[in-house]
Amino acid sequence: MMSPELIIVGVLSSTIRLATPYLYAAIGETFGQRSGVLNLGVDGQMLIGAFAAFYIAFTTGNLWLGVLAAVIVGALMGLAMAFVSVNLQAEQGISGIGFYLFGLGMSELLFKMLLGTVETVKGFPDLEIPFLSDIPYIGEIFFQHNIMVYGAFLLVPIAWFIFNKTTLGLKIRSVGENPEAADSLGVSVARVRYFTIILAGILSGVAGASMSIALLNVFQQNMTSGLGFIAVALVYFGAWRAFGVLAGALLFSFVNSLQLWMQVLNIPISTELAIMLPYILTIVVLVLTVSKVRPPSALTKPFDRGD
Amino acid sequence: GGAPAEEAPAEEAPATAEMFKVAVIMPSSITDLAFSQSMYDALLAIQEEMGGEEAMEIVYSEGMFVVDDAAAAIRDYATEGYDLVIAHGSQYGSSLQEIAPDFPETSFAWGTTLNTFSEEGITNVFAYEADSQEGGYVNGVIAASLSEAGVIGVVGPIEAGDASLYVKGFVAGAEATNPDVTVNVNWIGSFSDVALASEAANTHVAAGADVLTGTAQMVVGAVGVAEENGVLWFGTQSSQTSLAPDIVVANQVYDWTVALDEMITLIGEGTYGGTAYTITLENGGIVMDYNSAYDLPEDVKAAADAAVEGIIDGSIVIPVE
Amino acid sequence: MRLKFDSVIDALLPVFATFAALGVGAIMLMALQVSPVEAYSALWEGAFGSKNAIAETLVKATPLLLVGLGICIAFRANVINIGAEGQMIIGGLMATQVGLVFTDLPGWVVIIMAIFAGFLGGAIWGGIPGALKAYFGVNEILSTVMMNAIAVQIMNFMLRGPMMDPAQLEKASKIPQTARLAEAFRLPRLVPTRLHLGFVFAIALAVLVYVLLWRTTLGYRIRAVGQNPHASRYGGIRVRRRIVTALLLSGAFAGIAGAIQVYGVNYRMITDGSSTGFTGGAGFNGIVAALFGQLHPIGTIPASIFFGALLVGANKMQRVVQIPAALITALNGLVVIFVVSSELWRRRRQKQRLLVDEGGEPPPSESPKTEKGASASEEVMA
Amino acid sequence: MTEENKLPSGHTRIDSLEMRGITKRFPGVLASDNVNFDVKSGEVHALLGENGAGKSTLMKILYGMYEPSEGEIFLNGKKITIDTPTDAINHGIGMIHQHFMLVETLTVAENVALGLPSSRGFLTDLDKVSARILELADIYGLEIDPEAYIWQLSVGQQQRVEIIKALYRGAALLILDEPTAVLTPQEVDEFFVIMRQMVADGHGLIFISHKLHEIMNICDRVTILRDGAKVGTRNIADITKSELANWMVGREVSMTRELEEIERGPSRLSIENLSCDNERELPAVKNVSLNIYSGEILGLAGISGNGQRELAESITGLREITGGKVLLEDEDITNARPGEVTKRMLSYIPEERMRDGMIKDFSIAENMVLREHHIPPFAEKGFLKLKKIASHSDELIKKFRVKTPSRETKAGTLSGGNIQKVVLAREISRNPRVLIAAQPTRGLDVGATEYVHEQLLEQRRDGTAIMMISEDLDEVMALSDRIAVICEGEIMGIVERADATPQKLGLMMAGESGE
Numbered sequence A: 001m002m003s004p005e006l007i008i009v010g011v012l013s014s015t016i017r018l019a020t021p022y023l024y025a026a027i028g029e030t031f032g033q034r035s036g037v038l039n040l041g042v043d044g045q046m047l048i049g050a051f052a053a054f055y056i057a058f059t060t061g062n063l064w065l066g067v068l069a070a071v072i073v074g075a076l077m078g079l080a081m082a083f084v085s086v087n088l089q090a091e092q093g094i095s096g097i098g099f100y101l102f103g104l105g106m107s108e109l110l111f112k113m114l115l116g117t118v119e120t121v122k123g124f125p126d127l128e129i130p131f132l133s134d135i136p137y138i139g140e141i142f143f144q145h146n147i148m149v150y151g152a153f154l155l156v157p158i159a160w161f162i163f164n165k166t167t168l169g170l171k172i173r174s175v176g177e178n179p180e181a182a183d184s185l186g187v188s189v190a191r192v193r194y195f196t197i198i199l200a201g202i203l204s205g206v207a208g209a210s211m212s213i214a215l216l217n218v219f220q221q222n223m224t225s226g227l228g229f230i231a232v233a234l235v236y237f238g239a240w241r242a243f244g245v246l247a248g249a250l251l252f253s254f255v256n257s258l259q260l261w262m263q264v265l266n267i268p269i270s271t272e273l274a275i276m277l278p279y280i281l282t283i284v285v286l287v288l289t290v291s292k293v294r295p296p297s298a299l300t301k302p303f304d305r306g307d
Numbered sequence B: 001g002g003a004p005a006e007e008a009p010a011e012e013a014p015a016t017a018e019m020f021k022v023a024v025i026m027p028s029s030i031t032d033l034a035f036s037q038s039m040y041d042a043l044l045a046i047q048e049e050m051g052g053e054e055a056m057e058i059v060y061s062e063g064m065f066v067v068d069d070a071a072a073a074i075r076d077y078a079t080e081g082y083d084l085v086i087a088h089g090s091q092y093g094s095s096l097q098e099i100a101p102d103f104p105e106t107s108f109a110w111g112t113t114l115n116t117f118s119e120e121g122i123t124n125v126f127a128y129e130a131d132s133q134e135g136g137y138v139n140g141v142i143a144a145s146l147s148e149a150g151v152i153g154v155v156g157p158i159e160a161g162d163a164s165l166y167v168k169g170f171v172a173g174a175e176a177t178n179p180d181v182t183v184n185v186n187w188i189g190s191f192s193d194v195a196l197a198s199e200a201a202n203t204h205v206a207a208g209a210d211v212l213t214g215t216a217q218m219v220v221g222a223v224g225v226a227e228e229n230g231v232l233w234f235g236t237q238s239s240q241t242s243l244a245p246d247i248v249v250a251n252q253v254y255d256w257t258v259a260l261d262e263m264i265t266l267i268g269e270g271t272y273g274g275t276a277y278t279i280t281l282e283n284g285g286i287v288m289d290y291n292s293a294y295d296l297p298e299d300v301k302a303a304a305d306a307a308v309e310g311i312i313d314g315s316i317v318i319p320v321e
Numbered sequence C: 001m002r003l004k005f006d007s008v009i010d011a012l013l014p015v016f017a018t019f020a021a022l023g024v025g026a027i028m029l030m031a032l033q034v035s036p037v038e039a040y041s042a043l044w045e046g047a048f049g050s051k052n053a054i055a056e057t058l059v060k061a062t063p064l065l066l067v068g069l070g071i072c073i074a075f076r077a078n079v080i081n082i083g084a085e086g087q088m089i090i091g092g093l094m095a096t097q098v099g100l101v102f103t104d105l106p107g108w109v110v111i112i113m114a115i116f117a118g119f120l121g122g123a124i125w126g127g128i129p130g131a132l133k134a135y136f137g138v139n140e141i142l143s144t145v146m147m148n149a150i151a152v153q154i155m156n157f158m159l160r161g162p163m164m165d166p167a168q169l170e171k172a173s174k175i176p177q178t179a180r181l182a183e184a185f186r187l188p189r190l191v192p193t194r195l196h197l198g199f200v201f202a203i204a205l206a207v208l209v210y211v212l213l214w215r216t217t218l219g220y221r222i223r224a225v226g227q228n229p230h231a232s233r234y235g236g237i238r239v240r241r242r243i244v245t246a247l248l249l250s251g252a253f254a255g256i257a258g259a260i261q262v263y264g265v266n267y268r269m270i271t272d273g274s275s276t277g278f279t280g281g282a283g284f285n286g287i288v289a290a291l292f293g294q295l296h297p298i299g300t301i302p303a304s305i306f307f308g309a310l311l312v313g314a315n316k317m318q319r320v321v322q323i324p325a326a327l328i329t330a331l332n333g334l335v336v337i338f339v340v341s342s343e344l345w346r347r348r349r350q351k352q353r354l355l356v357d358e359g360g361e362p363p364p365s366e367s368p369k370t371e372k373g374a375s376a377s378e379e380v381m382a
Numbered sequence D: 001m002t003e004e005n006k007l008p009s010g011h012t013r014i015d016s017l018e019m020r021g022i023t024k025r026f027p028g029v030l031a032s033d034n035v036n037f038d039v040k041s042g043e044v045h046a047l048l049g050e051n052g053a054g055k056s057t058l059m060k061i062l063y064g065m066y067e068p069s070e071g072e073i074f075l076n077g078k079k080i081t082i083d084t085p086t087d088a089i090n091h092g093i094g095m096i097h098q099h100f101m102l103v104e105t106l107t108v109a110e111n112v113a114l115g116l117p118s119s120r121g122f123l124t125d126l127d128k129v130s131a132r133i134l135e136l137a138d139i140y141g142l143e144i145d146p147e148a149y150i151w152q153l154s155v156g157q158q159q160r161v162e163i164i165k166a167l168y169r170g171a172a173l174l175i176l177d178e179p180t181a182v183l184t185p186q187e188v189d190e191f192f193v194i195m196r197q198m199v200a201d202g203h204g205l206i207f208i209s210h211k212l213h214e215i216m217n218i219c220d221r222v223t224i225l226r227d228g229a230k231v232g233t234r235n236i237a238d239i240t241k242s243e244l245a246n247w248m249v250g251r252e253v254s255m256t257r258e259l260e261e262i263e264r265g266p267s268r269l270s271i272e273n274l275s276c277d278n279e280r281e282l283p284a285v286k287n288v289s290l291n292i293y294s295g296e297i298l299g300l301a302g303i304s305g306n307g308q309r310e311l312a313e314s315i316t317g318l319r320e321i322t323g324g325k326v327l328l329e330d331e332d333i334t335n336a337r338p339g340e341v342t343k344r345m346l347s348y349i350p351e352e353r354m355r356d357g358m359i360k361d362f363s364i365a366e367n368m369v370l371r372e373h374h375i376p377p378f379a380e381k382g383f384l385k386l387k388k389i390a391s392h393s394d395e396l397i398k399k400f401r402v403k404t405p406s407r408e409t410k411a412g413t414l415s416g417g418n419i420q421k422v423v424l425a426r427e428i429s430r431n432p433r434v435l436i437a438a439q440p441t442r443g444l445d446v447g448a449t450e451y452v453h454e455q456l457l458e459q460r461r462d463g464t465a466i467m468m469i470s471e472d473l474d475e476v477m478a479l480s481d482r483i484a485v486i487c488e489g490e491i492m493g494i495v496e497r498a499d500a501t502p503q504k505l506g507l508m509m510a511g512e513s514g515e
């Protein structure tokens, strides 16, 4: 009834969109984890970022100011997280849950106080790229999205480059693996971790913004609905590599859009089973591709010189 | 049901000093543009009717998705002497059943269900529900008439309760209007996943739908997708016109005042429960709210009105099994 | 004397931290034009102000404690179980099914069977990520997050389908819930409040977990594997099996928490499509409680009660001063952050106490003074 | 600055560095107690002391890793503060740490480049770093592959990376914390050549070692620490080796040892054509056949990383055997589980005792029963017998003279020597049929080494079949009845005690057949 091309293009372009917020958040989390800090507060940071971006875009009409707002609040949340985990050496698993709850509550509170009801904004429009967007199928799948979608995918090679080709990346990797060694060579563990956690906060904020002013163009309480936790899981899936994270985000989103299509196409399968599919398949793929990569050795361990 | 409501404040006039106190416990937020907001809006309307904050006090506990917490809230409000404690969610039934007998002088209301626990010997629980399939049917009729592609998309949370009723009504209405119409339904398995709801809408659009509808609070994202793609939208529970004034055609709006007015009257008379209310098109509890900014063709409006008539007079029977 | 005073201060540190967080909360309350005094007295009132309030606090603490006990086991084995939400759900489902099927059996038999079913359900849901980790190297944070989502869908499926209340089947509304458990199957209540036997049971289990971890070979092995898998293998311990065991037991306790929520509080299962609708977030808050309790089963008892009180009291506060529920969530977050941060001072103080005193005297356990030895050797050399 | 003040690397020379009144307190330990210490340009100053005397602590203070509780540091007579390693590096101080400060998941070049400014700004310049590493390696004769990952390297190779790291930074003053502990005799000799060259260039070196002959060989002055306090400083020229030993320990130490004549018993452990792989799934042990008899010590000599660890692990069930057999008194224990092997009364003192032999966060008592926590008398029906475990460990603590406040002390807080005593106590107290001891005295002070040797000989007297894996030829030759030499996973030959000379063993270790 429906042409296969239509379905394939639909599934794939939907995959690209769904993957966008995961990519921002998970790449940010990758920076944090690579430096040894587990941030479980991603979802909260996303929500605050989503609200800030939405509110500023809504009141000023300027989407870029909205993005800036998400960057700023994300950075502030990251700063707080960095202070708590670097200076106060708090158990990262718990403080992250604390930040999640804070972000969840605070974003809704601000929403209630400042907006009161669900509103919409005109988000970033789809950005056609000369030539590329016109390629049959490919153009439709990859190059008919808004700028924040492109940004998310661009982030992947950038992150790869930073990790592998820059002195900063070298510092991040060593701080996450053996902070004592890095410290003994004069690398400031604290400064590196502040940087990565704040960056992770910023990217989580932008992940939220990508939802509230680019993809969904609304703000609603708890609109991320645990997406930030999946993003953290994707970092494990991607074995702390930028392209691994990309693969995870694409796989998860692909199966998710596939299940939406399965329902639309009336494929006789219980809706719950369909909804479960992305979660099951993520695990199955990981089982089949047994990876021997260990987490960064210093992950979740606060650094203390011992004096 | 307008008349009794107007009498209520008059009857209670001598007792103005003792203002009427209502507490409501809701699973979502008072601003969800959906189920919870529909109740809160109704209470505000009644408060105004009764003479403002001096005459009626409204307190609420929102976001009570944890049944346990709701039970504590219900008991607490009852202990503090609220006249009417509304448990606005079908999941709160067990709690009510347990708490209500301890407070025989307090009236409780439970939605959305028709069970007042009278079989269990409880006399102080009212029940209410919405025949959401009715508005769904009307929405379906209009949707099928306006769809040029003959493909309509539906986004729902989980296939149960109010959502499931609405969708059944919608599909019935659409198919009755155009037997060749395709209605694709997507259940996303969550009341909060705005992103997935919106991607479901995108999927519908990609699959050729030119009319969309959806139910529950997470559909706000789907409305945005509809607007972006210039696709029509039909709302339910509360009015969603403000979200996308260009493409929202009509909303089924719950007006719980119909049921609430009667409950308040009965409470004034010393009856604390035992009655179940269903809001319907017939009793005015379900209201078809048309977006005045959308230019609905005459014939379509006529078909909708005919559907409303038919449902009210019983000539249209909506299959919900 | 001094030692006693010090340990009292240590015990009170989380309380001070909570006050600090509430101080920040007070600013937020004032921004909402609410009197913090009124709000916080409501919080106290709601948590401890009456017999009923205390009971509610303990009822809330029960699943936190049970989940927390499982977390103690898993984290001791260095396995991060964030799948307690899903494990509670599967445990709850299986326990409920017992009560719905064996309607003819005596109450206590069904309750015992149900708790066992909860144990089993949670164990399965914890054992799977355990096996995936041990034998396929799948990280447990990833798998448990995914398993939570899968459990929610299973719950939705069961409550909409095979396990749906027969009364609902006939109705158009079709509330996704099971039938209510028979009166006889419900956990006995202790005082005329909602406080049920499950709380006492959880306390007993805490003692049991303590014994398990520190008095049995299994506990020894679990802790050994968590601390050093290499040395454990050398010690003849089967590392992979113990990892599976730890996650399995951890899940089992969460499963019991699910069973007890059904048999002690809700008397049925009902879904709002999310896990928190059933668990009340206990799967996450239990982790926080266990970590506050220093991953010690006995320490987890007061920690759970503390969080139970906070959650129950905060709800009361929301009702009394009519602030958005969101503020409560944010405030909870602040309390968690402040309390976990205050740990630093506790550690510092402990270290400080161990440091040799001002004069540079080594503690009594140390070897004889160096100066003497030194001069003696210098003499030898001279 | 005149030319004379410059080192070949272009850095300024440190004429003198002085630490005055340094005190450092750790919880429960006074690790440095009002210590004065100084080094001059062009000298090697040894720091000597028993395990836990506070040598590393003092040096970490100098390198900015620990903040002293009291005390001051003077550089060329000027008071300076060193708060971080960066400060130390900027002042021209470098350090080679006792416990490697390497990032395992990074390459050699990346480890060297870490923390240094890059010639390409924010981009790494690993190609240039690699070139410079090869240059330095060439100058000092340190063979190293800059592209190799640290985890792929043997312990000795990792040590070389540490040296290169310091050389690369062109430190004027270099702290060497037990750099030779993991080097073979040949490597040590080569290392001394480097050290001499550096001293001649005007570097100041601080050298920590437990091997007295090394100190006598390379150092100009020696400072002895005991329990955190300085005992004294002497010129090496004014002191003999045995004087040094006695001064350090505070009592007479026997430096040589006679091996008692014992009748060799029947074969206890026989290894037939054994092969196994290493972590990189490359063959590590190739067709090794050995017999170890009751009442003998078989020394297994070899340069580290030639399959010794893999061999020991495959015998003890910790590593999969890919070919051949292991018989323990005629019972086949090939690929048996570690627990099974333990049950058959085979004891094993692993080379990396902190990682493989004990659990740092467990108490000493818990560590004492690591191998037998599940069997009577320490456990019954799944329950631990805490009283039995307590009395057992008290007994061992006393018998083996473990220096600890109590049996409940966390094992990880003990000094290296005491940790080894705990492992030794546990493995020996079982009266094993076979004992495999890998590098049993690595990193131990003179007193502790003497003690470990005594215990091994005592076991020999009791008829235990002992395989002692060691890189220390002195140790191997002093204690072994027979010496097997391993190179690249193959046994080059077995030499009787009487026929063994360092030259002969050295050649075999380098790959020449013993026949």
Ligand SMILES: Nc1ncnc2c1ncn2[C@@H]1O[C@H](COP(=O)(O)OP(=O)(O)OP(=O)(O)O)[C@@H](O)[C@H]1O
Pocket (backbone or CB within 6 Å): C233, C237, C238, C239, C240, C241, C242, D318, D319, D320, D337
């Ligand atoms: N770190 C390792 N290095 C080499 N081999 C290993 C390692 N870990 C496990 N193995 C191999 O896997 C086998 C089983 O390992 P282990 O005893 O740790 O697991 P287990 O819990 O006993 O598993 P099982 O349930 O399969 O018995 C070992 O006999 C060994 O061959």
Ligand SMILES: Nc1ncnc2c1ncn2[C@@H]1O[C@H](COP(=O)(O)OP(=O)(O)OP(=O)(O)O)[C@@H](O)[C@H]1O
Pocket (backbone or CB within 6 Å): A305, A306, A307, D026, D027, D029, D030, D031, D049, D050, D051, D052, D053, D054, D055, D056, D057, D058, D098, D413, D414, D415, D416, D417, D443, D445
């Ligand atoms: N970070 C620390 N925290 C607490 N105690 C420490 C710490 N570092 C060292 N110590 C203690 O300080 C004392 C001195 O330790 P240090 O490592 O300086 O000894 P050392 O002389 O280098 O011994 P070795 O020869 O074994 O290397 C020991 O008792 C040790 O346990």
Ligand SMILES: [Mg+2]
Pocket (backbone or CB within 6 Å): C238, C239, D337
């Ligand atoms: Mg095994």
Ligand SMILES: [Mg+2]
Pocket (backbone or CB within 6 Å): D055, D056, D057, D098, D177
């Ligand atoms: Mg040392």
